[in-house]
Amino acid sequence: MSKVSEQQKSDFSSEEALLAAAHELKTPLTIISHLVSTLRDDSIGLSQLQQECYLERIELTSERMMRLVEGLTQSYRFEQAGEVLHQLELEPLNLTQICEDVVHELTPLASHLGQNVQLQLPLKNRLVVGHKELLQNIITNLVDNALKHNPKDTDVILTMNSQDQLSRLNVRDNGPMIAAAEFKQLKQRLGKQVQPTAYRAGSSGLGLYIAGQLAKAMGGNLGATAHRQGGMTLYVDLLRSRQLSFL
Amino acid sequence: MKLVLLVEDEPWLAEVYEQHFLAANFTVLRAGDAQEAIEILDAKKPHVIVLDMMLPNGNGVQLLHEMQSYVDLKDIPVIIYSSVANRLPKTLRAYGVTAILDKTTTRPRVLVERAEELLAA
Numbered sequence: 242m243s244k245v246s247e248q249q250k251s252d253f254s255s256e257e258a259l260l261a262a263a264h265e266l267k268t269p270l271t272i273i274s275h276l277v278s279t280l281r282d283d284s285i286g287l288s289q290l291q292q293e294c295y296l297e298r299i300e301l302t303s304e305r306m307m308r309l310v311e312g313l314t315q316s317y318r319f320e321q322a323g324e325v326l327h328q329l330e331l332e333p334l335n336l337t338q339i340c341e342d343v344v345h346e347l348t349p350l351a352s353h354l355g356q357n358v359q360l361q362l363p364l365k366n367r368l369v370v371g372h373k374e375l376l377q378n379i380i381t382n383l384v385d386n387a388l389k390h391n392p393k394d395t396d397v398i399l400t401m402n403s404q405d406q407l408s409r410l411n412v413r414d415n416g417p418m419i420a421a422a423e424f425k426q427l428k429q430r431l432g433k434q435v436q437p438t439a440y441r442a443g444s445s446g447l448g449l450y451i452a453g454q455l456a457k458a459m460g461g462n463l464g465a466t467a468h469r470q471g472g473m474t475l476y477v478d479l480l481r482s483r484q485l486s487f488l
Numbered sequence: 489m490k491l492v493l494l495v496e497d498e499p500w501l502a503e504v505y506e507q508h509f510l511a512a513n514f515t516v517l518r519a520g521d522a523q524e525a526i527e528i529l530d531a532k533k534p535h536v537i538v539l540d541m542m543l544p545n546g547n548g549v550q551l552l553h554e555m556q557s558y559v560d561l562k563d564i565p566v567i568i569y570s571s572v573a574n575r576l577p578k579t580l581r582a583y584g585v586t587a588i589l590d591k592t593t594t595r596p597r598v599l600v601e602r603a604e605e606l607l608a609a
Contacts, residue, residue: 267571268498271592275504278595285511298500354499390544393499417544 261447262313269302276302294353301350305385312378312451319458331459333482334371336410337362340399343380347388355393358384361400368482369408375455376479379463382452383412383475390416391472408481415472424467431463449475490607493517493534495525495551496569497543501591505538505569508596512604520544522551529561536603540591541570552583565606569599 276295279285287295319329337360344358351358369376387397391414398413419427431453453463456477466474492514496502499520506516517534519525521543541548548568555561565586568576573590580588587602 267592271571272498272500274592275501275596278597279504279507282508282597285507287507291507302500 261450262309265309265447266306269306272302273299297349298353301353305350308378308381308385309448309451312382312448312455315375315378316451316454319454329372329458331370331372333368334373334376335367336369336376336401336408336479337364337367339373339376340380340410343377343384344399347381347384350385351388351397354388354391356388356391357396358388359396359398361398363401367401367408369479370482371459371461371479375459379452379455379461379477380410380412382448383410383477386448386452386475387412387414387416390414392416403481406481407478409476409478411474411476413468413472413474418469418471419467419473421467424465428465431465452477490514490536490604491517491532491534492603493519493525493528493532493537495519495522495537495543495548496540497521498540505596505599508600509603512600514600514603522546522548522554525551526554529555533560534564535607537564537566538569538599538603539566541568541572541576549580549583552580552585556583567599567602567606569594 276299280287280292280295340360340362344360347358384397384399391397395415398411400411400413402409402411431449449463452475456463456479460480462478464476464478466476468474490513492509494502494505494509494516496505496518497520502518502520506518509516517528517532519528523545525537525539539548539551543551548570552566555564555566562584564584566584568580568585568588569591570576570588571590571592573588576588586606589599589602591599
């Protein structure tokens with residue numbers, strides 16, 4: 242077991258967090274409100290199948306909001322209470338297993354969005370040092386973010402590579418291309434501040450901020466790579482575990 | 489037949505609006521961003537456009553600018569249906585915008601009623 246030794250300070254003010262959270266919750270709340278009003282409107286004549294689909298979307302959207310609020314609470318707790326970070330106990334974790342769990346949880350959402358999440362993870366060197374709950378939250382945020390920007394009928398792909406002391410988990414989407422100047426700014430601020438970007442509408446970047454904060458809390462790091470043909474890979478670097486893989 | 493173009497990047501919302509317009513006997517065209525909207529407008533001329541402002545690869549204002557450059561597009565009435573409606577300048581009316589509705593508080597049924605009123609006027 243190892244312990245994180247110092248509190249990570251955020252560049253992100255409480256006021257910004259509040260504004261970003263309000264902005265980020267507006268769209269899902271609008272979706273729920275419009276789905277409910279449509280379900281209650283007899284003149285629309287939705288089929289039984291459509292009604293069930295709309296109910297499922299309400300459920301998925303609520304879960305998405307809940308994950309965001311939970312991540313924000315976790316991130317705020319680490320930011321405010323240094324002693325929690327001092328006591329954060331890290332352990333060897335099977336990254337492949339955690340990714341599989343996250344993908345399993347997000348598959349209904351991906352399916353409703355007409356997308357697929359592909360896992361291309363190795364069978365060996367898959368142990369990292371981390372905190373299970375935080376790591377689940379980070380990966381969930383990265384995959385959820387990718388699903389938000391990935392076009393219909395394309396895949397979000399999770400891969401992993403290891404070098405020296407680090408293992409890198411990559412989450413690749415096929416979203417719109419980003420201008421070089423904008424990407425440079427995004428990289429500098431990733432995980433430190435909200436990331437509202439013009440090319441990715443409607444997102445305050447709060448989810449990525451949360452993922453960045455949680456990664457830092459475990460001694461990890463969040464980063465991004467833009468692709469010439471469009472889309473982006475967001476990655477999290479984690480410490481590799483030297484423990485023999487029996488997990 | 490009344491033809492409406494919905495420009496909305498959130499597919500679940502676009503689908504809901506479509507259902508409401510179909511129920512009111514509109515024919516519906518859908519675009520997920522400004523570029524796609526322009527491509528549709530090259531081929532078809534809707535009677536009314538419902539426009540979200542925060543779109544990927546540009547925004548609603550860029551589409552409005554583009555439409556003003558073409559004689560056959562500049563007079564198509566536009567209803568802005570956006571979550572940032574309260575922050576939009578009134579000057580947008582100079583770009584063919586006939587109504588600005590807050591999509592967080594205005595139900596899709598009201599949106600359709602507004603479109604029908606516009607076409608009846």
